[in-house]
Structure formats: C-alpha cells, structure tokens
Amino acid sequence: MAQTALPASRSSTSTGGAGKWLGVLPFFLFAILFLIWPSARLMVAAFLDDKGGFTLANLAALFQNQTIVSSYLLSIEISAVTALAGGIFGFFLAYSVTIGGLPKPLRSMLITFSAVASNFAGVPLAFAFVATLGRTGFITAILKNIFGVNIYQSGFNLYSFLGLSLTYMYFQFPLMVLIMAPALDSLKNEWREAAENLGATVFQYWWHVALPILLPSILGTMFLLFANSFGAYATAYALTGGSLPLITIQLRAQISGDVLHNPSLGYAMAMGMVIIMAVSTTGYIWLQSRSERWLK
Amino acid sequence: MKNKFLIVLSVLLTAAIMASCAPAATATPAATEAPAAATQAPAPAATTAPAASPMDALIAAAKAEGSLNVIALPHDWCNYGGVISDFKAQYGLTINEITPDAGSGDEITAITANKDNKGPQAPDVVDVGFSFGEANKALFAPYKVSTWATIPDSAKSADGYWYGDYYGVMAFMVNTDVQPKVPQDWSDLLDPAYKGQVALSGDPRVSNQAIQAVFASALANGGTLDNAQAGLDFFGKLNKAGNLVPLISNNGLVAKGETPIRITWDYNALAGVDSFNGNPKVTVVIPKSGRFAGVYVQAISAYAPHPNAAKLWMEYLYSDKGQLTWMAKPGYCHPIREADLRARGAVPADVSAAVPDVSGAVFPSDAQLSGAKDLITKNWDKAVGSDIKAAP
Amino acid sequence: MKFVTWLRRAPLWSGFWYLLGVLYFVLPLYATFDFSLRIERDKIGLLAYQKAFADPGFLQTFVYSNVLAVITILVGLILVVPTSYWIRLRLPEARRVVEYVTTLALVIPAIVMGFGLVSVFGAPIKIPFTSIQLTDSLLNSPVGTNFIVVMGYTVLALPLMYRSIDTGMRTIDVRVLTEASQSLGANWFTIIVKIILPNLRASILSGALLTFAIVVGEVTISSILNVPAFSPYLWLLGQHKAYEPAALSFASFLLIWASMGVIQIVTGGRAQAAGAH
Numbered sequence: 031m032a033q034t035a036l037p038a039s040r041s042s043t044s045t046g047g048a049g050k051w052l053g054v055l056p057f058f059l060f061a062i063l064f065l066i067w068p069s070a071r072l073m074v075a076a077f078l079d080d081k082g083g084f085t086l087a088n089l090a091a092l093f094q095n096q097t098i099v100s101s102y103l104l105s106i107e108i109s110a111v112t113a114l115a116g117g118i119f120g121f122f123l124a125y126s127v128t129i130g131g132l133p134k135p136l137r138s139m140l141i142t143f144s145a146v147a148s149n150f151a152g153v154p155l156a157f158a159f160v161a162t163l164g165r166t167g168f169i170t171a172i173l174k175n176i177f178g179v180n181i182y183q184s185g186f187n188l189y190s191f192l193g194l195s196l197t198y199m200y201f202q203f204p205l206m207v208l209i210m211a212p213a214l215d216s217l218k219n220e221w222r223e224a225a226e227n228l229g230a231t232v233f234q235y236w237w238h239v240a241l242p243i244l245l246p247s248i249l250g251t252m253f254l255l256f257a258n259s260f261g262a263y264a265t266a267y268a269l270t271g272g273s274l275p276l277i278t279i280q281l282r283a284q285i286s287g288d289v290l291h292n293p294s295l296g297y298a299m300a301m302g303m304v305i306i307m308a309v310s311t312t313g314y315i316w317l318q319s320r321s322e323r324w325l326k
Numbered sequence: 327m328k329n330k331f332l333i334v335l336s337v338l339l340t341a342a343i344m345a346s347c348a349p350a351a352t353a354t355p356a357a358t359e360a361p362a363a364a365t366q367a368p369a370p371a372a373t374t375a376p377a378a379s380p381m382d383a384l385i386a387a388a389k390a391e392g393s394l395n396v397i398a399l400p401h402d403w404c405n406y407g408g409v410i411s412d413f414k415a416q417y418g419l420t421i422n423e424i425t426p427d428a429g430s431g432d433e434i435t436a437i438t439a440n441k442d443n444k445g446p447q448a449p450d451v452v453d454v455g456f457s458f459g460e461a462n463k464a465l466f467a468p469y470k471v472s473t474w475a476t477i478p479d480s481a482k483s484a485d486g487y488w489y490g491d492y493y494g495v496m497a498f499m500v501n502t503d504v505q506p507k508v509p510q511d512w513s514d515l516l517d518p519a520y521k522g523q524v525a526l527s528g529d530p531r532v533s534n535q536a537i538q539a540v541f542a543s544a545l546a547n548g549g550t551l552d553n554a555q556a557g558l559d560f561f562g563k564l565n566k567a568g569n570l571v572p573l574i575s576n577n578g579l580v581a582k583g584e585t586p587i588r589i590t591w592d593y594n595a596l597a598g599v600d601s602f603n604g605n606p607k608v609t610v611v612i613p614k615s616g617r618f619a620g621v622y623v624q625a626i627s628a629y630a631p632h633p634n635a636a637k638l639w640m641e642y643l644y645s646d647k648g649q650l651t652w653m654a655k656p657g658y659c660h661p662i663r664e665a666d667l668r669a670r671g672a673v674p675a676d677v678s679a680a681v682p683d684v685s686g687a688v689f690p691s692d693a694q695l696s697g698a699k700d701l702i703t704k705n706w707d708k709a710v711g712s713d714i715k716a717a718p
Numbered sequence: 719m720k721f722v723t724w725l726r727r728a729p730l731w732s733g734f735w736y737l738l739g740v741l742y743f744v745l746p747l748y749a750t751f752d753f754s755l756r757i758e759r760d761k762i763g764l765l766a767y768q769k770a771f772a773d774p775g776f777l778q779t780f781v782y783s784n785v786l787a788v789i790t791i792l793v794g795l796i797l798v799v800p801t802s803y804w805i806r807l808r809l810p811e812a813r814r815v816v817e818y819v820t821t822l823a824l825v826i827p828a829i830v831m832g833f834g835l836v837s838v839f840g841a842p843i844k845i846p847f848t849s850i851q852l853t854d855s856l857l858n859s860p861v862g863t864n865f866i867v868v869m870g871y872t873v874l875a876l877p878l879m880y881r882s883i884d885t886g887m888r889t890i891d892v893r894v895l896t897e898a899s900q901s902l903g904a905n906w907f908t909i910i911v912k913i914i915l916p917n918l919r920a921s922i923l924s925g926a927l928l929t930f931a932i933v934v935g936e937v938t939i940s941s942i943l944n945v946p947a948f949s950p951y952l953w954l955l956g957q958h959k960a961y962e963p964a965a966l967s968f969a970s971f972l973l974i975w976a977s978m979g980v981i982q983i984v985t986g987g988r989a990q991a992a993g994a995h
Binding site: 142159161212 | 804825830831882885937982
C-alpha cells in the first residue's frame with residue numbers, strides 16, 4: 031500500500047523521480063495480474079490459426095468481413111446514442127437533486143434507485159421492458175386502450191435498435207447520475223452569487239462558469255457510458271436474441287460456438303474492441319485537455 | 327460516525343472472511359474441494375465396462391474421488407433434477423452443477439478452457455446435441471457402459487467416444503389464452519394471425535435446440551435431410567412476414583403472452599405445462615409434417631478431474647432406473663434404450679402413457695446434422711438476422 | 719427576467735426531470751411486479767414469492783453475492799483511493815495510463831476476462847521458468863476461487879469506482895490538505911484515512927453502490943468460475959419458470975435497495991446529502 035512504500039513527510043515538490051511511481055505500483059500490479067495478463071493470454075489466440083501457427087488472417091477478417099465491420103459500426107452507434115442520451119438525461123437528473131433545489135430525501139432516493147437500476151441488466155431488465163413496452167406490455171396496452179394509439183402499428187418495435195437503446199438507457203443514465211451528483215455538489219454557491227453580483231444571467235453563468243468547470247467530468251463520464259454500452263452483452267442478447275448483430279454477440283457466438291466456429295476470430299474481435307477504445311480514448315483525452323484549461 | 331463506520335466495517339469483514347472460508351456450509355455444492363485423489367492423468371485408454379462385480383470396484387473408485395462435475399443440466403430438462411438427486415442418494419457423491427443454462431457450444435468451450443484445471447469449473451461429463459459428438463471426439467475419453475449393446479448403433483460412436491442418451495421431437499408450445507388458434511403444422515406458422523408471436527428457444531448460431539428447429543422446418547418445407555436450406559428460407563419468410571419475434575423464448579415469455587408460440591422440444595413444452603399448472607392454458611402440438619427427432623449424446627471429458635465418478639454416472643444413466651427417470655413425468659423424454667426397455671416389459675404403464683407419441687419421427691444421421699449445422703450457423707445472419715438495420 | 723427568477727425559485731425544471739426519471743425507473747419495475755402477482759389464474763397473489771423464497775438456492779446465492787460485494791467494495795477502495803490520491807498529488811502523468819487501464823476493464827468482454835482468469839489461475843502456481851510448484855491451482859479450493867472471483871469483480875467495478883473517486887478528488891484541494899496535514903506532523907496513513915477519506919464521502923458512496931450493483935448483477939465471470947452467485951441463479955430460473963423469476967427480480971430489487979440503504983447509513987448518508995466539499 032501507498033504508506034509503506036513512501037518516505038514520510040517530504041515536501042511535496044522534491045520527491046525523487048522513479049520513486050514517485052511506487053505509489054501507483056499496487057494498482058498496476060493488480061491490473062496486470064487480473065486484467066491484462068489473463069486477457070492478453072487469450073487474445074494471443076487472435077494471431078493463431080486452427081493449427082496453432084501464426085496468422086494475421088483473423089485480424090484481417092475484422093476489416094474484410096462485412097458482417098464484422100457492420101457489427102462494429104452498429105455497436106459504436108448504439109453506444110454513442112445511449113452515451114449521449116443517457117449522459118444528458120442523467121445530467122439533468124443529477125442537477126435536479128443537487129443545485130436544482132429539490133428536497134434532500136428525494137436525492138437519497140434517487141441515488142439509491144440509480145445504484146439499483148444499474149444492477150438491473152440482462153434477463154431481468156429485458157423482461158421488465160418486454161412487460162412494459164412489448165406487444166403485451168402494460169404501457170402498450172394503456173396507450174392502445176385509453177389513448178387509442180397502437181404503437182406497434184405505427185412501426186415501433188421493442189426488439190429493434192430503438193428498443194434496445196431505450197433498454198440500455200435504464201442502466202446508462204443512473205450511472206451518469208451517480209457520478210455527476212458529487213461533481214455538481216462541488217459547484218460552490220459563491221461562484222454563482224459572484225456571477226449574479228456581476229450581472230450575469232443564469233445562462234451566462236452556466237455557459238462561462240459552471241459548464242467549463244464541469245465539462246471534464248461530464249465528458250469523462252459520457253465516455254465511460256460509451257465504453258459501458260460498447261462492452262455490454264447480456265441485455266442485448268436477452269432482448270434481441272442475437273438478431274441485432276452487435277459485436278459482443280458475434281464475439282460470444284464465435285468463442286462459445288463449437289469446433290466449426292473460430293475462437294481465434296472471437297479473440298481477434300475482442301482485440302478490435304480494445305483498439306477502438308484506444309482510438310476513442312485518444313479523442314476523449316484531446317477533448318478533456320481542451321476543457322481543462324478552465325481548471326487550476 | 328467514524329467509529330460506527332469502523333465497527334460495522336470490521337463486523338462485515340469478519341463475516342465475509344468466515345463466509346468465504348466455510349466450505350459446503352454456506353455454499354451450494356458448486357464450491358467443492360477437489361479431493362487429493364483427483365488425478366492429473368492424461369486421457370484414459372479405451373476400456374469396456376467390466377461386467378457385474380467389477381462395478382463395485384468402479385463404485386469404490388468413484389467414491390474415493392468424492393464428487394462429479396456436471397454441466398448444462400437444468401433440473402426441468404428431462405427431469406435431470408430427479409436424476410441428479412437419485413444419483414446422489416444412491417452413491418453419496420457430491421454433484422457440482424456448472425452453468426445449468428449453458429448450451430452445447432458452451433459445454434465444449436468449458437472443456438477446452440479448463441484443460442489444465444482440475445477444479446470445480448471443469449466438467450467431467452457433457453450432454454450435448456448429436457452433431458456436437460463426432461466433431462469434438464478429440465475432447466472425449468471413450469467408455470462403453472455395461473448396457474452398451476442395447477443402445478441403437480445409429481445413436482452411438484462405434485469406438486465409444488459418445489453415445490445417445492434420450493430424444494424428443496420438435497414441437498410448438500402454444501399459449502391458448504393469448505392465441506386460441508393453434509397451429510398444427512409448420513406452414514401454419516406463416517398465418518398472418520400469428521404476427522409477432524412465434525419465437526425460437528435459442529440463437530441458431532449457438533444453440534443446438536434452435537439449429538434443430540430450423541432443420542426440422544426444412545423437412546416440412548420441401549427440404550431434405552441432406553439440405554437444410556429450405557429451413558433457412560422458411561425462417562426468412564417467417565421473419566419478413568413479421569411473425570418471427572427475435573426474442574429467445576422461455577416459459578416466462580410464453581406465460582406473459584409475449585411469445586405465445588414457442589418452438590421447443592416436446593419434453594420442454596410438456597414440463598412447462600406442468601409448471602404452469604393451468605395458468606396460462608397451454609397446448610403442445612407436435613407438427614404433422616416435419617416430425618423431427620433430436621438426439622442428445624453423453625460423453626466423458628478427456629480432461630475430467632473425476633474420471634471414475636464420470637464412468638459411474640454413465641453406468642447410472644444407462645441403467646434401467648436412469649433411463650426411466652428421464653421418461654417418467656416430469657421428464658417426458660424418450661430414453662435411447664426405449665426399444666429394449668419395452669421389449670423386456672420394463673416400462674410401467676403410467677410412464678408409457680405420459681410420453682408423447684412420436685411415431686414417424688425422422689432421425690437424421692450425424693453427417694446430415696453436421697451439414698445442416700454448418701449451413702445454418704453460417705447463413706442464419708444472411709437469411710434472417712442482418713436485414714435488421716441500425717436505424718431506429 | 720421575472721419569469722426566470724420565478725423559474726429558478728420554484729424547481730419546476732428540476733421537478734420535470736425528476737418526474738421523468740422516476741417514471742423511467744418505476745414503470746418497468748411495476749410491470750415486473752404486476753406480472754409476478756398473476757401466478758394463479760384470475761387472481762392477484764403472492765404465491766410466486768412464496769415459491770421463489772422456498773427455494774434454498776435463493777438465500778444461499780443472495781447472501782453469497784452480497785458478502786462478495788462488500789469485500790469487492792473494500793478491495794476496490796483500498797486499491798483506488800491511494801492511487802487516485804497519489805496521482806492527483808505527485809504523478810499527474812500517470813493519470814492517462816491509469817484511466818486507459820480502467821477503460822480497458824470496461825471494454826474487454828467479461829467472457830474473455832473470465833476464461834483468461836481460468837487460463838492463468840487454473841494451473842498450479844509455479845516459480846517462473848522453473849517447474850517448482852508453489853501451490854496448487856487457486857481454482858481448486860473454495861477460498862482460492864472466491865479470491866479470484868473477487869479480483870475479477872474488482873476489475874469489472876474498477877472503471878466506475880475510479881471515475882467516482884477521481885471526480886471526488888478533483889473537487890477537493892488535495893495539495894493544500896496534504897501540506898497542511900504534513901505540517902501538523904501527520905504520516906501518509908493518517909492523511910489518507912483521516913483527512914482525505916472523510917472528504918470523499920459522497921464519491922465513496924457512489925463507488926460503493928455501483929460496485930455493489932455490479933457484483934450482485936454479474937453473470938459471466940460467476941458462471942465461468944462456477945461460484946454460487948445470485949444472478950446466474952436468477953438467469954437459470956428464468957429459463958424454465960414463468961412467474962418466480964419476475965417475483966425474484968422484483969424482490970431482489972427491493973432487497974438490494976435495502977442493502978444500499980444500509981451502505982448509505984454506514985458511510986454517513988447525511989454527509990452526502992449536504993454535498994462533498
């Protein structure tokens with residue numbers, strides 16, 4: 031742990047170069063032992079063909095195989111949509127119980143509800159949405175019987191991109207709430223009062239003061255939402271049975287299939303996912319460093 | 327506040343340590359200790375089961391191993407619940423049940439992933455779809471049970487690597503509260519009355535049951551056992567007509583009415599009817615044409631941590647008692663040795679009455695099944711899946 | 719301007735979003751609950767709950783998952799708080815790397831991680847480059863397996879735990895607090911436990927709740943490592959039974975909500991309502 035590896039009471043500006051890295055050693059050890067090494071060990075198989083020889087064919091298939099490419103695109107699309115929508119909705123919700131002035135008990139309820147909502151994934155969540163918006167769902171029934179609107183006739187279908195996005199939102203926006211609520215707390219009232227004193231409107235306050243401060247956290251969390259959705263499998267599988275060819279579903283089909291399927295291709299797909307995240311991380315870092323100009 | 331926090335923390339930590347250290351006390355049989363007798367031996371050489379009293383030697387060896395790791399055996403499937411508890415009661419072994427809801431593909435993956443692992447995650451025995459048998463021979467250890475001769479030749483591998491255990495036919499499970507018009511045959515499913523109501527019980531790229539459903543539909547639509555393309559075309563049509571719901575159906579969805587017509591094995595449908603207990607009312611229909619029998623096969627893993635317990639398990643399953651447990655309510659499966667059992671008058675009348683009549687059912691060969699599996703898994707996306715565009 | 723002033727006073731805007739959020743949360747839950755009550759024909763009743771709870775598997779797996787969740791939270795905190803603190807204080811250049819690693823944990827599919835853990839820890843632990851065996855495979859014993867499972871869960875929860883704590887660290891002035899404490903003679907342990915941690919109450923709470931949710935809802939790694947966890951049990955039930963899974967989903971939702979309420983109390987719920995500072 032940190033306290034055993036570090037010298038005591040040193041001035042904060044004069045720690046030796048390499049010694050600094052000892053503080054993060056436990057973290058990296060943990061990551062290597064339980065995340066990187068196990069995953070890498072399997073993903074090495076991406077470079078093997080079925081006889082065990084080296085091949086780049088699996089990786090090439092990622093670009094050439096039309097089904098795989100469109101799976102990646104589909105996954106990226108649904109992740110981006112739910113990250114954005116979940117991020118915005120979650121932000122406003124978090125706002126409403128922090129600065130927005132709703133009573134304190136409502137905040138506690140929202141926080142715990144959010145936490146439990148992110149637990150609800152996979153079969154239970156899929157079933158809950160089926161029971162709500164499926165053909166025999168109770169909202170569908172209410173809309174049909176009371177308001178005379180048959181959403182299925184108008185083209186809505188829960189087992190589609192839209193339906194899956196709606197379902198994903200159930201665990202995306204609570205995540206945003208949980209992480210943003212403490213961040214919104216940090217907006218000091220003094221800043222708002224100061225802005226008012228200087229004659230700023232609410233909009234000006236947000237645009238020039240609050241949002242720039244919050245932007246790194248907002249972007250960071252939306253990025254997390256993106257990654258969260260990108261790697262999700264259970265809910266999509268339970269709701270669409272594999273008919274929406276997300277990359278995680280394809281991957282699973284390759285790895286858990288029988289001998290005629292190609293686990294090496296599955297691991298290559300996993301590697302592709304990691305590479306996509308590397309690319310988007312770069313984009314996110316760039317965005318964040320721009321927005322961090324406003325922080326001291 | 328901080329002291330309260332620390333106290334609760336230490337209580338929880340102590341409880342947690344105690345809970346995780348206590349073996350079978352809190353945990354289900356899943357977390358058993360691999361006994362010291364578990365061997366690191368490579369694949370055992372092919373043996374035929376010794377007759378009569380060497381069975382005692384087998385029982386002793388199995389008991390020395392102490393436990394058995396099974397995989398993908400839901401209790402409601404062919405009454406495996408009854409089979410497992412009877413086996414435990416008779417021999418006193420612990421049964422460690424890995425992922426009961428796994429599919430055939432997952433079982434094979436579990437064997438390969440756990441090659442070096444002798445812990446409770448490694449399956450000793452598997453129960454997989456027929457076409458998964460010969461294709462994965464290299465992962466199995468051969469063994470011929472004492473009742474080997476009474477298993478039909480077409481349902482076993484000659485050198486003992488895999489052997490059929492039971493079969494059923496593909497059926498429709500219809501929730502008549504939601505859909506009173508009951509389809510009698512495959513072509514009926516295309517009726518516009520069934521829009522958004524028909525579903526499979528698995529993903530045809532991975533699930534044996536779903537693959538067989540597509541293959542079965544081929545027979546009823548002009549295809550043959552050698553060419554399952556007609557099945558893909560049929561499901562493509564079903565999907566375009568909007569009748570096929572892409573959900574993986576289960577009893578919950580049938581009861582809810584979301585997938586009032588579920589295509590599944592007859593024994594699953596019948597067991598479901600029992601568990602519903604009248605709510606909802608369900609009719610099980612074995613389609614007139616395309617009566618398709620699906621055989622499942624047993625095999626012992628070549629990397630089994632408990633090879634003797636595995637052999638004992640097989641002896642039990644293929645004894646009269648084991649076979650009849652699959653057959654009797656709530657199993658509803660046709661055991662592979664049924665002909666032999668009936669010939670010797672070993673089937674009680676009530677058991678015989680409970681299983682559905684499957685006369686005229688067609689049994690595909692391994693080559694035909696493999697061919698169909700190949701075709702269906704590779705082309706399902708083209709035929710049915712990938713028309714679904716990303717646009718909301 | 720008067721309209722805006724009024725708008726700011728009465729939290730209509732907030733109320734609107736809150737209501738929307740509540741509807742989104744509650745409606746699917748209500749649908750599940752409603753279905754779970756209908757196990758008997760034409761009757762609304764709790765029979766499905768009785769049947770679900772009568773199954774011993776429910777309590778076993780639920781308790782197991784809860785206990786492991788608490789352990790995972792502790793491991794996660796012990797790992798993340800000092801690391802995040804150290805990065806804020808001394809090592810900003812490590813931040814990108816650490817963030818990338820935590821994002822990896824979200825993106826590498828759980829099935830790959832699960833089989834990876836089996837592959838690495840399913841074999842006996844040897845001294846590298848020799849054949850001297852230190853211990854038997856960790857996965858051969860319940861304690862070893864539980865240990866690996868907790869590590870796996872921690873990896874899964876890492877991104878969210880890290881993001882929560884990091885967001886919190888961002889808002890407290892780590893440098894000033896540290897220097898002030900050091901000038902008063904505190905050592906690192908005291909600084910982290912007595913000064914930093916209490917200031918992070920809200921973030922720790924978020925992180926803890928998220929981790930708890932992840933662990934109890936986790937299916938893949940639990941199945942692959944074959945531990946008696948709650949969600950695989952729920953999943954299996956859903957394959958064959960109709961009403962009991964809905965009953966269990968709803969009941970477990972309430973129970974988890976209660977557990978989280980306990981966590982909130984323990985981490986000082988009032989502090990988070992007042993906001994972290």
